[in-house]
Amino acid sequence: MTTAFDVQPAAIDEIVAFLRGALGDRVNTSRAVREQHARGEALDTHLPADVVAWPRDKHEVCAILARCNALGVPVIGYGAGSSLEGHVSAPFGGVCLDMSLMNSLITIHAEDGDCVVQPGITREDLNSQLKGTGLFFPVDPGANASIGGMASTRASGTTTIRYGSMQHNVMAMEVALADGTLVRLGTRARKSSAGFDLLHLMIGAEGTLGIITELTLRLHPLPSNVAAASCAFPTLHDAVATVTELVMSGAQMARMEFLDEHQVRACNLHSKLGLPEKPTLFLEFHGSETAVREQAELAQEVAASNGGIDFKWATHPEDRTQFWRARHMAYFAALALRPGCVCIVADVCVPISALADAVSQAREDIDREGLVAPILGHVGDGNFHVLFLAMPDAPQEREAVDRVYAAMVDRALAAGGTCTGEHGIGMGKKTKLIAEVGQPVVDLMRDTKRAWDPKSILNPGKIF
């Protein structure tokens, strides 16, 4: 799968001609547009496709796939371009399918708590269109990603501890297979045992098994009450210990986010938070008035017992919004700490009991190597990120980053964790995947891929 297959130039000419005939001006071959579509965030791999096409409906997607499959031309799905592991890069050229025109909310089934959307809709668009229904879509990776992209990387985020990840909130999908066949996976029922769970195989397949043309999403009732708080801690260990205790208490926090002192400083500078520059937790509580009060009291207690200082309530919605906007801008706030730098976002996830050590050992390594790298994470899930800020022209810095990141992954795996909690493998983590699951499992993935996409036209060069 990783061995380059060469695409005949004639095939590219033929596909471009086909696309112009079928999509008219919704086709672009200019270098600038192709390069912009090859670049996600963070990973500095951007190999452009030969052509970018904007399909308007599932039938166009199927027709394009059928033709590309016949000609052996690669097809790379593109959502909002917020991928962090080079998923949208086109190492073998081919067609980039920009799904941004397929961005409708098709149906809301309010009485069942689900909705049907096209893959190009972003989570923020979706939630603003859901206003007034009393329902919302909870998965929140931070970036305003497309729903199709979020499904393809098995995304999660700040609310996963309470509402689950894409794995739990995609009920069904319509998928265009490599040869252009359209299939439906999953149903609108809340559970099913009808044969292989191909739906979950598609969730996280990174565009290598099919192109998603429609998704049925689980929606959740808006909580009647919401409260948020931040709390600073003398040490990282105290903050994380608080999280571990709260998770094991069974209290259903809605959000439990960690920012280390460097990330707090970045957010203070970027979003004027004015928080003490110490290891900090952002917490959010959803539910009935009494449920929220109970959780909040418990959180305050546990925080205090772990040396928590300056427990601050964000009672007004606008304060909460400021909190979470700051959290969502954390990536850009970090970038601003070091003008001109590139950011390598590390992503590991460990069992809760291993979290405190995993985070503090990462911090030790960062400091020992003299790197600039804030740490933050969805610590309620055991998931954390290091934002390595490296200068592009400093190879020895990059080597140090690679050393620290490799050690983070080794420790995560040794603790029974994973090399990626939510960003996926893409082009950036293939060797780390082998280290995690072993070659026989990677072979099993490759064999499965071959069964679905015999000519390997779907996002080749990713995962394996």
Added chain:
Amino acid sequence: MTTAFDVQPAAIDEIVAFLRGALGDRVNTSRAVREQHARGEALDTHLPADVVAWPRDKHEVCAILARCNALGVPVIGYGAGSSLEGHVSAPFGGVCLDMSLMNSLITIHAEDGDCVVQPGITREDLNSQLKGTGLFFPVDPGANASIGGMASTRASGTTTIRYGSMQHNVMAMEVALADGTLVRLGTRARKSSAGFDLLHLMIGAEGTLGIITELTLRLHPLPSNVAAASCAFPTLHDAVATVTELVMSGAQMARMEFLDEHQVRACNLHSKLGLPEKPTLFLEFHGSETAVREQAELAQEVAASNGGIDFKWATHPEDRTQFWRARHMAYFAALALRPGCVCIVADVCVPISALADAVSQAREDIDREGLVAPILGHVGDGNFHVLFLAMPDAPQEREAVDRVYAAMVDRALAAGGTCTGEHGIGMGKKTKLIAEVGQPVVDLMRDTKRAWDPKSILNPGKIF
């Protein structure tokens, strides 16, 4: 996959000799034992394997698979024999692997809320061994099934509305592949985006992709407070409407079970419940004292607004136990309604908004055909069962059952539901699976199976 492949008699002799050499007296070829292992509950298909073997560890499982794969001999996994769709039947003969000796609880990671078990342990054994840890394994299909079997049919049950099904509570697996290679799928981290989600492909694969040799399970903190109640309703529609309203309220009930008047009568006779013989809901609430009170008040309100009568609290643990024992014995209670009958258990799942009509239309069909068939279900999930009680010697009754069941499935599919919420496809529902997902998706399942098990030795004749 469905086309019979013939196993050479010589190959069977060779495998039996191999098994005797490797497992000694943990091998049995007697007709009685083979037939007992070919029979699940309910479905009257029981084609015996040629030999039953009791492996003691993963290495024996791998060795047996490697040899069977080399000889092209089928291997059928066997847990507790509580399957309802003929999963343990051996249409092409071969080796039945009885996993009951691999029934240990290997490790408890209390601080992470997970544990590692062998596949042969039953859910009741597991929970009794977890006593004192403050944790429990919630998935409760009713029968005291084996954990490996529950994973293989993607089982769920009475607590799924609150705690999820096997899909949500299996974190990792060790699997012996067809050729005897041992692989690990999943991790102990709460989430991962590391490549294809092969773990969820295995969950519900009905033993056709590999033999599970170990599982890592998500455990949940025991609720600090538990309350249960039953409530009778004038009509089935009122009972189900109550459920729909409660589900959409977002209140997190722990259990929400429906029994129609016929099932209540069966349970009264069998378990001396003394309940009014009307459509009835069994409800259970878990959480803090205030959370339980809130949920209970809401449930009582909603029930009353839907004509609920005789809302009975089971405050004492023993009363609760009696409730749920009666619920768990429902199948046998139903059988007792009609001595000498066989029971065909129908299983469909629909979106909540379609539940009331789906259940009442099933009841109309049953009555019109003059059949004896109580209805019950995990209605909080939109999942319900009809227990068709048919006399073995009455073909016209069986035809009527098939008509009513087929209509149930057609309506479930038309409503966006599924032909099986939790029992699986096995040998009993292959045509219903095609009706649900379509031939291209069944082909995709078959191609995927071929990639994992090229010689199709793993539970052949099931699903497709």
